[in-house]
Amino acid sequence: MPESQQSNDLAVARAKATFPVAELTRYIHGSDQQAARRKELANLVANDPVFKRDGRQVAISPTKNNARNRNLMPLIGLSRVQEVKQGLAMSLRLYQLKEEHNLTKEEMLTCMEFVDETLPITLHETAFIPIIYAQGSDEQAKYWGPLAEKLQIIGCYAQTELGHGSNLSELETTATLNKDTDEWIIHSTTFTASKWWIGGLGVIGTHALIQARLIIDGKDYGAHGFIVPIRSLKDHRPFPGVKVGDIGPKAYGGFAKVDNGCKENMLMRFAKVTRDGQYIKPPHDKLAYGSMVLLRSTMIRAASLVLARAATIATRYTTVRRQFNVPTSRRDAANPKLETQVINYPMVQARILPIIAQVYATLAASKKMRSMYDDMLAELMVGDISSLAEVHAISSALKSTCTTLSATGVEDCRKLMGGHGYSYFSGISHIWASYVPSNTYEGDNFLLTQQTARYMLKQIKLATTDPDKVTPFSKYVIKTVDQDAFQAERCCVQDASDWLKPEIQLAAFEHRAGRFVVDLAVAAMPKDTIWSDLNLECWRLSHAHAQYVLARSTVEGVAHAMEQGLSRKTVLVLKRLSDLFALHTIQAALGDYLEDYYLSPSQCQSLRLQIKSLQTALADDAVTLMDAFDFTDHYLGSALGAADGNAYQHLWDTVQREEINQTEVVDGYKEYIVPLLTRHGAAKI
Amino acid sequence: MPESQQSNDLAVARAKATFPVAELTRYIHGSDQQAARRKELANLVANDPVFKRDGRQVAISPTKNNARNRNLMPLIGLSRVQEVKQGLAMSLRLYQLKEEHNLTKEEMLTCMEFVDETLPITLHETAFIPIIYAQGSDEQAKYWGPLAEKLQIIGCYAQTELGHGSNLSELETTATLNKDTDEWIIHSTTFTASKWWIGGLGVIGTHALIQARLIIDGKDYGAHGFIVPIRSLKDHRPFPGVKVGDIGPKAYGGFAKVDNGCKENMLMRFAKVTRDGQYIKPPHDKLAYGSMVLLRSTMIRAASLVLARAATIATRYTTVRRQFNVPTSRRDAANPKLETQVINYPMVQARILPIIAQVYATLAASKKMRSMYDDMLAELMVGDISSLAEVHAISSALKSTCTTLSATGVEDCRKLMGGHGYSYFSGISHIWASYVPSNTYEGDNFLLTQQTARYMLKQIKLATTDPDKVTPFSKYVIKTVDQDAFQAERCCVQDASDWLKPEIQLAAFEHRAGRFVVDLAVAAMPKDTIWSDLNLECWRLSHAHAQYVLARSTVEGVAHAMEQGLSRKTVLVLKRLSDLFALHTIQAALGDYLEDYYLSPSQCQSLRLQIKSLQTALADDAVTLMDAFDFTDHYLGSALGAADGNAYQHLWDTVQREEINQTEVVDGYKEYIVPLLTRHGAAKI
Structure with missing residues (x-):
């Protein structure tokens, strides 16, 4: 393969984008200023020798000019003692950066995010200090706060x-x-x-x-x-x-x-x-929920960003990777002798595009979550705790669903990359290993679903006694009260194009979640029911509710983008992503919608067709949709996902730099290889 | 918690088994002799200092008495150079063991399996040598074979x-x-x-x-x-x-x-x-398929064993782990003050027991695969290649489905274990990281499904022209020829107990796979169809076919166990596992069975009930079902899954032995921690 082919492939893919990338970057990061500042901070970290991650040895030392220091450490394969030492060096360096560049505390924490390593100092900043202020008396906060802030x-x-x-x-x-x-x-x-x-x-x-x-x-x-x-x-x-x-x-x-x-x-x-x-x-025992909700809304945003990183790597690599030469339409018209770009296979599109849609849906939900938190906080200030319970229930449901989806999605991205996905230098192993524990910490994803389920049970009771008091995201339970009408509900799709109507998508999510609330309520009715025997029902309901919230946030996100004056082209691509997320999510649990005849077989057929055509429509935008997140190569940490597309060259170069490849014959040759080769005398050849 | 509680919990769980464990061990490993020899070899590896893996430093050297050598290396966190050196040391030690204990080559390879590390010598034995014999001329085999066998x-x-x-x-x-x-x-x-x-x-x-x-x-x-x-x-x-x-x-x-x-x-x-x-x-270009089929049948057995290891760890740990104290029936009658054993929660049973059923189903399929390979080989010797194509198609389908299921299952086992599952010392990380590439090597699990699909297309053509020639595992396509009758087919379940009839289970798998063959055939009919556009349809079909083969192998396995004279108790537990595998697998793709009205809503209800009751029936046998695999603690490599049940004690002990915990203050204190603590002067407290 010509060496310039891969970078060329990525450039061609970028030229095909149907929307201006800068507009979507702004949408993702809030404003042009925020996006730019974020990039500056990412580069600050990327250019610092202490945070290097491209396979070379790294200098660690407390002096400011680290490059000159000869205290070198390899970047991977550290012993635990070295790993800890490196973590300490990185921690110190972060505070030095803060001083050298006059960073705000929040900016320093953003840098910590870009360092992309669990550091020994992380929880001092993100748990110890906030909890002192949240749970300490005024006096205690005044005493311990500054000591901790100054790192004394x-x-x-x-x-x-x-x-x-x-x-x-x-x-x-x-x-x-x-x-x-x-x-x-x-x-x-x-x-x-x-x-x-x-x-x-x-x-x-x-x-x-x-x-x-x-x-x-x-x-x-x-x-x-x-x-x-x-x-x-x-x-x-x-x-x-x-x-x-x-x-x-x-x-x-x-x-x-x-x-x-x-x-x-x-x-x-x-x-x-x-x-x-x-x-x-x-x-009052519920006030502590507030900080939990904030933490979870951060986790939902992180779920989007971590999957975005893996999807960026997989999208770029499947664009430059070519494998097999298939007939006619999928072939590269300009270069018919070249093999087909992997991303041009419908099967690959059917795997990567729903992941990209999921990245954007999770982002929309995290924005929604954050604005709900801000509203709630304002209400709490005036003593109004009315939205606390719903916001908490939603945060539980979303944490469970989104972190599960993202962990699975990261692994799916790896599997999209063929054998090289398993190379340490693909970057996916690192992302996966550091992300997957999120499925268990801050509330085990299975246990957490009980919180949402308990809340929904209260709502369905309210629906019969006082339907006006049912909270905004639970309104769908009201329709279940008239069981005959509810059971007769059917999906309104007639043409495949009906599947693109948001009200039809949301109605499907509402109907399914509504049915699960009823199921749980019925199962919980007998007096001798043991709550933990209903965990499975709680789990089903919580995920159905979370999917509804995700779909609704995404639909609202598109409307909001239009209000904000984003260009028609950008709004169109966001709408396609929203549609793909909703329809792919419905398809993944099709049995739930068929079991009570809500969907008909022909609707299932048209659902599949619509999903395929959305995937085709989005294929040309895939690379740019991920470019919009504007990750630095350093933060991606991947030889295969670099922005310039030179995947094979980067992989080759990275491997050449490895310590073990600096000698022609490995350490251990005399002790182990020679005895192996000469057990029966040397070969006479 | 009292320190003896965990080992006591595991002893109590073992006492509850409904069948004799030795009988199942024999069933798994072929005979008492084979099971015993396997255990001897496992212990040989476990007791050798070079293969130690419990967190202490290990001596590596080519001398026979390794314990005396002071060339020590830590076991985890090796640099790549050290890791390679350790791999070389282990390779040499394996050949020394072979000589010292007069092992056959096959026994040496079994020892290599128990070492449970990818070694630099592995592919010399498992690929280089076999391919010389398979693809070299007689002369070449005679020249290169012995050189390679002697490791010259x-x-x-x-x-x-x-x-x-x-x-x-x-x-x-x-x-x-x-x-x-x-x-x-x-x-x-x-x-x-x-x-x-x-x-x-x-x-x-x-x-x-x-x-x-x-x-x-x-x-x-x-x-x-x-x-x-x-x-x-x-x-x-x-x-x-x-x-x-x-x-x-x-x-x-x-x-x-x-x-x-x-x-x-x-x-x-x-x-x-x-x-x-x-x-x-x-x-003839298809003869090379033979060795591919053999390799895949080995991979299917490995898929069972690797998941068995993870399931052993998860089953034991969820038995000794106690969390929350729930009312009445789930509580420990003898110790009402103790929290509930995690495995007693129906939600945990609903996650772990289908995995155990899957371990046994995959084992049954690997046995079936192996006997098909042996039969085929005998036929090939007399020039009969009639079964080659079907056996190859099944091996492709099973490789794709079983390695996918096992990789996912290992990760599910980790998630069953709460936070400690993420500890390196749970052993799951190691199993997962070394296993997951199997989803891509020896035929990417997505691409491979095309092989099976192509074969099934040929069979459905044959069904119309020459139905007698349709091969044994593809007979179900014959029923699709009369499309009116096929589309009118309905599942016969009336009572929940009907779900336990093997013929009803298999009919469901056949109907679904049959429908997918028809769908693919119809989609492939237009002349301008691009085959790669049908990858998704191929993938659905291949998995449906593999699930049918798995279910059928399991059903036949139960019948075979009965013929072999296994006790009624053991046959009963195998039957329950077979039922759970079949029903859980149907449930996981319920939409496929509902979409053409093959199943009715009430049948879905009774399916769920039957699955729940199978899980309850199997719960008391869980620990012993995994004990039956007879893994050594060394091979499990897990502080949490040790046979004695002292999970917390082992985790505690392992951590204490870590190099980093040998000093009270870490390396890096002066360079990094002191500057952090004194940036604003030392605290005055």
């Missing part, structure tokens, strides 16, 4: 235990008040009570925000947060009674077994313990 | 190129006959012609079996195999004109760019080139 102490958030993840109420760590000494005795009752998976704790944390069951006079008041000093600020050694360490590769998880008394502080914004040991209940 | 040369199989994986006919490497010198000039035409992903080539291979397009007098005769010396047997340095190296982490892939003339040998069992440069075509 480095903290972590210690909730999960070796034996307990999801179930907060059964944590085994206790905090017992010793009234004589006015001390809290923090105690890991058994080794399964050890705090585990605590980001930052293993290597860097000086303080831990420990969740422990509060015990006063033998009475258990449940889990509360305590700030506990873990390591001496003098020499970083753990305090007596504290055993602390690292839990293994990749994640910066640490563990701690704590058995010491300390005067330190229970966080007292909500619940309080008075000087004389009296426990005062928090005034 | 070490070879690799070099087909894939940087720019070409699936498409053999477009390989860019050429072998041009120079009649003057009687030499083949092997030439990597451009850098995308470099051989890539070649196991063993990067570090150890002295010879490569290179696939190159044969060119004589400017005429291209397509891809043929050539044995080409790559490295000097004196000093292991690459020969002039050969650039060779390693392609990166994990897989022992190498690359080579070859540009030299050599007298060496084109393999000439089939096609031949005479002294005077005349090309003689092979007599």
Whole structure:
């Protein structure tokens, strides 16, 4: 293959785009200014030697001019000790960048995102500090906040235990008040009570925000947060009674077994313990939901961006990769002797385009989620908690569905890339391995669905008693009240083109989710029903609800883009993506729509046809739809997905730079290869 | 939690088994003798220090008594150079074990399986040697065979190129006959012609079996195999004109760019080139399918075993893990204060038990596949090639479906384990990362489905012209000929218990696959149809056919177990697994059965009920069903899935042994942590 073929292929693909890429970049990142600033920060990280990731050795040191330092480390295949050291070097470098370039804290966190590694400092910034402000009293916030902001102490958030993840109420760590000494005795009752998976704790944390069951006079008041000093600020050694360490590769998880008394502080914004040991209940137990909703809306945006990265790599590589030469129409008219670009196969389009549609749908849902959060916050300020429950239920449903979809989608992107997808240098392994735990942290994706289901049960009860009070995204349950009419509901599609009507798409999602709410309500009716026996029904319902929210957010997103004055061409491509997302999602669970005759066989046929034609219509835009996210090559971290399209050249170059390829004969030749080759005497050839 | 609780939980679970475990072990491994020998070999590997994998440092050296050697290496987080060295050490040790314990070659390969690492020597044994015998002339086999068997040369199989994986006919490497010198000039035409992903080539291979397009007098005769010396047997340095190296982490892939003339040998069992440069075509082009079928039947067995390992870990861990305390019936009657064992939740059972059923179904299919291969081989010996095409089509379908299911299943096992599933020490990461490439190698799982589809199209034609000639596993296409009758076919289930009738289960699979054959045939009818536009239809059909073969093999497996005189209890549990596999598989694609009214809504309801009740019936046997595979703790490689059930203790112990936890303060404290903590002066607290 001529060496320039791949870059040429990508240039040709870009020329075919039906819309102006800059407009979509603005849509994705909010404004031209925000998009530009984001790119500047990405380049700041990309150009810093400490954050290099292209396979060469990297210099790590605390000096400003890192390039000159000879303290070199290979980039992959680090031992855990080296990996930790590199993580520390990167952490320090981030704060140096902040000072050198006068970054705001938010900009520094954006840089941290572009570093694209779990760092030992991450949870200090994203959990420890926010929780001090959220859960500490004004006094506590004033004392601990600045210490943490200035990094004079480095903290972590210690909730999960070796034996307990999801179930907060059964944590085994206790905090017992010793009234004589006015001390809290923090105690890991058994080794399964050890705090585990605590980001930052293993290597860097000086303080831990420990969740422990509060015990006063033998009475258990449940889990509360305590700030506990873990390591001496003098020499970083753990305090007596504290055993602390690292839990293994990749994640910066640490563990701690704590058995010491300390005067330190229970966080007292909500619940309080008075000087004389009296426990005062928090005034309202749902206010803590607010920060959870914010965190989840961030996770939904991240779900879109992580899948966007994998899809960018897969789209570019399937555009430059050629395999087999098929007859006539799929062949490259200009170069009939060349094999066919992989992305021109309908089967490849049927795999990659729904993923691209999903990226945009998830983005639309994250925008919706964020605006719901902002509205809710404004209402909370004036004491109105009416939207809290719905927003929380939606955030649970979306977290579960979107992080599951994105993890699966990343792996599907890898499988689209043939054998090279498995190369470390494709970048997909890294994205996948660092992303997939999101399916379990911040609420296990299976357990979380119960939150949404419980909420929907309340809504369906409300529908019979007080239908006006049913919340905006749950209105569809009202139609289920008249069961005869509901069961007679049928999809209105007559022509294939009807499938492109948003009201028809949304009606299908509503009908299915409505049916699942009824099913769950019926199953939950008998008095002796065990709630956990209905987990499967909850799970089905939560995903159906999330899909409805995704589809509706996407439809509203298109309308909003039009209002904002985006060009017709851009709105058209967004509409196609919205349609593909809705129809592909319906098709993926077709049985649900057929089981009660909501869809007919001929509607299924026309659904499939419409999906195929949407895929054909979007194929020429695929590369540009992903270009619009404007990722740097550094952030993509992929030899195969580079913006210039020179996939094979980059893969070749990367491999040549590997340490192991600097010698002609590998280390171990004499000890192992020679004995193998000469076991029966040397060959006489 | 009391420290003995977990091992106690596992003991209690084992006591509840409804069948004798030894009987199932015999069923899985063929005979008591084979099962026992397998265990001996597994222990041989487990007890050898070179193959240690429990997190401690390991001694590597060529001496027999490795324990005394002080050449220690950490087990995880090796640099690529160290990783390669360790792979070489393990390779050598395997041949030492063979000699020390007088192992047969097959036993040595079984040991290699238990080492559970890709070794640089693997493809020498599993590809290079077999292909010399299969494709070399008698003379060539006699010359090269013993050299390779004695390891006096070490070879690799070099087909894939940087720019070409699936498409053999477009390989860019050429072998041009120079009649003057009687030499083949092997030439990597451009850098995308470099051989890539070649196991063993990067570090150890002295010879490569290179696939190159044969060119004589400017005429291209397509891809043929050539044995080409790559490295000097004196000093292991690459020969002039050969650039060779390693392609990166994990897989022992190498690359080579070859540009030299050599007298060496084109393999000439089939096609031949005479002294005077005349090309003689092979007599029959399908004979090479035989070894492909064998390889795939091995891959199907491997798909069962790899999923069995993950399922063993997940089943044991969900049995000892307790989370939340739910009311009444799910609670532990003996210890009402303990939280509920996770495996007692119906949602967990609904996820783990279908995976266990899948392990057994895949095993049954691999047995079927192997016996079909043996029968076919016997027929080929007497010149009968009648079964070749069907066996090949089934092997393609099963390879695609089973390796996809197992890779997905391994990841589902991880997600069943909560946060700890993501720990390296759960063992799942290792299993997943080394298994998932199987979805692409030996025939990309998407492309492969075209093979099956093409075959089924021939069968449906045959059904109209010569129905007696339709092959055994394709008989169902005959029923589609009378389209009116076929479209009127309905599932016969009336009571939920009807779902347990094998003939009803198989009829459903047949009907669905039959419908897909018709759909494909209709779509392929117009003359201007482009075959690659039908890839999606091929893919649907191939999976439907594979599911039918799996279900039928499982049903036949139960009948066979009964004939073999297995106890009623064991046959009953196999029957339940067979039922669960069939019904769960139908449910997972319910839309396909509803779309043409083959199933009714009430049948869907009773299907769900029956699946739930099968899961309940199998729950008490889960641990023992996986015990029956008789894996050693070493081979499982999991702190959480150890046979004694002490999951938390093993996780704790493993982490304590990690190098990074041998010091209280990490490397990098002075360079990075101190500057972070003192940027604004030390804290005054």
